[in-house]
Each structure stands twice: as C-alpha cells, then as structure tokens.
Amino acid sequence: MSDLVLERTVAESQSERSEIVLPADSNALGSLFGGRLMQYIDLVGAMAASRHARAFTVTASMDHLDFVAPVRVGELLILKASVNRAFRTSMEIGVRVMVEDVREQRLRHVSSAYLTFVAVDREGNRLVVxxxxxxxxxxxxxxxxxxRRREMRAGETQRKKEMRAALGAGWHV
Incomplete structure (x- = not known):
C-alpha cells in the first residue's frame, strides 16, 4: 500500500469528549457511577486509538484507573485521550478526566487511566500500527x-499464566 504511514505525532490522534452528569448516571449519593466513567474512558480512548491506527480498534486492557475525586450530578465532565506509545499492533492510550467548573472557569482532575488497544481488520486480524x-x-x-508499563504488564501476564498452569486447567484467574 503506497499511502502507508509509518509514524504519527501524538497531536494527530488526540481526542476529547464532554458529558454532563445526569441523575440516571449516578449512585444514591449523587456521584457518577464508576462503571459509567469507565465506559466514557473506554470510548474516548477508542477514538484516539482509531485515529492513530486509522483502523478498527478493540480494548485489550484497562490496567490502571484512578478515581481521584467524585463527580457530582450536573457537573461537566471533560475526557482527553492521547496515544502514549505504539508497539507493533497495540497502543497505550492515556486518558485524563476533569470536571469543568463553568462558573469559575477552572478544571479539577478527577480520574486518570491507561488502556491498551489493538488495531484489527474486519475479520479481527491484528494490523500493524x-x-x-x-x-x-x-x-x-x-x-x-x-x-516501562508495558514491561510490567508483560511480567504480570506471565505470572498469571504460571498461576493458571499451577492451579490446573479448571481454574481461571
């Protein structure tokens, strides 16, 4: 393919998403459900990964997610994602989540996450990114x-494989 791009800048794939937190998205204390925030993080991460790869991408892992502060009903959530690094067929995406105080015109950090996405074709075969x-x-x-995080993930994956082998085929970790 003659238009194959071998590299892209971080800025070329950065993505942003905004949401207003509604009562249906919150728990009994009026705070955004953690699972809903994870969904938003996954979506904005997928946008950045797809822009970078110029292909379909699938989530391989969300190996680090910090809930720094609660997000309340009525607050404006801003999620920003960028590709931190690309490997052969996978990419690490960093997502930073803030709440915008529109009256004070300030941003407050509420969450961060690292996700790994893999580029695939329509049949699910991996693509080089x-x-x-x-x-x-x-x-x-x-x-x-x-x-460095990739090296740690590889060690953790190997540790889990060894645990499964030691525990036997009928047990899943």
Missing part, C-alpha cells in the same frame, strides 16, 4: 513511561 512521534517533553516522558 504507525509508531508515535512524541514532540514535547511531556509527550516524551509519557512515551518512556509507557514502555
């Missing part, structure tokens, strides 16, 4: 950090 070109110091730090 362009590499990421980090331009700013912040992007370069996130790029390096993503490599």
């Amino acid at each position: 362009p590499q990421v070109v980090p331009e700013t110091e912040h992007q370069k730090r996130r790029f390096e950090d993503a490599g």
Whole structure:
C-alpha cells in the first residue's frame, strides 16, 4: 500500500469528549457511577486509538484507573485521550478526566487511566500500527513511561499464566 504511514505525532490522534452528569448516571449519593466513567474512558480512548491506527480498534486492557475525586450530578465532565506509545499492533492510550467548573472557569482532575488497544481488520486480524512521534517533553516522558508499563504488564501476564498452569486447567484467574 503506497499511502502507508509509518509514524504519527501524538497531536494527530488526540481526542476529547464532554458529558454532563445526569441523575440516571449516578449512585444514591449523587456521584457518577464508576462503571459509567469507565465506559466514557473506554470510548474516548477508542477514538484516539482509531485515529492513530486509522483502523478498527478493540480494548485489550484497562490496567490502571484512578478515581481521584467524585463527580457530582450536573457537573461537566471533560475526557482527553492521547496515544502514549505504539508497539507493533497495540497502543497505550492515556486518558485524563476533569470536571469543568463553568462558573469559575477552572478544571479539577478527577480520574486518570491507561488502556491498551489493538488495531484489527474486519475479520479481527491484528494490523500493524504507525509508531508515535512524541514532540514535547511531556509527550516524551509519557512515551518512556509507557514502555516501562508495558514491561510490567508483560511480567504480570506471565505470572498469571504460571498461576493458571499451577492451579490446573479448571481454574481461571
């Protein structure tokens, strides 16, 4: 394919999503359900991954999610996602979630997450993705950090495989 792109900048795939938190999205205390926030994080992450890969993407993992502060009914949620690093067929996406105080014109950090997405074709076969070109110091730090997180995930995956083997075929971890 002659228009194959081997690399893309972080800025080319950054994605943003905004939501107003409604009562149907909240628990009995008037705070956004954690599962709903996870859904929003997954969606904005998928947008960034698909933009980067220019292909369908599927969520492989959400290996780190911090709930820093509650989000209340009526608040404006802002989610921003960017590709931290691309590997062969997968990408680590970082998502930062803030609440905008429209009266004070301030943002408050409420959550962060790291997700791994894999690019696939219509049959579900993995596709090679362009590499990421980090331009700013912040992007370069996130790029390096993503490599370290990948190494930790690989160790955790190996540990789980060994546990399953030790426990026998009938047990799943």
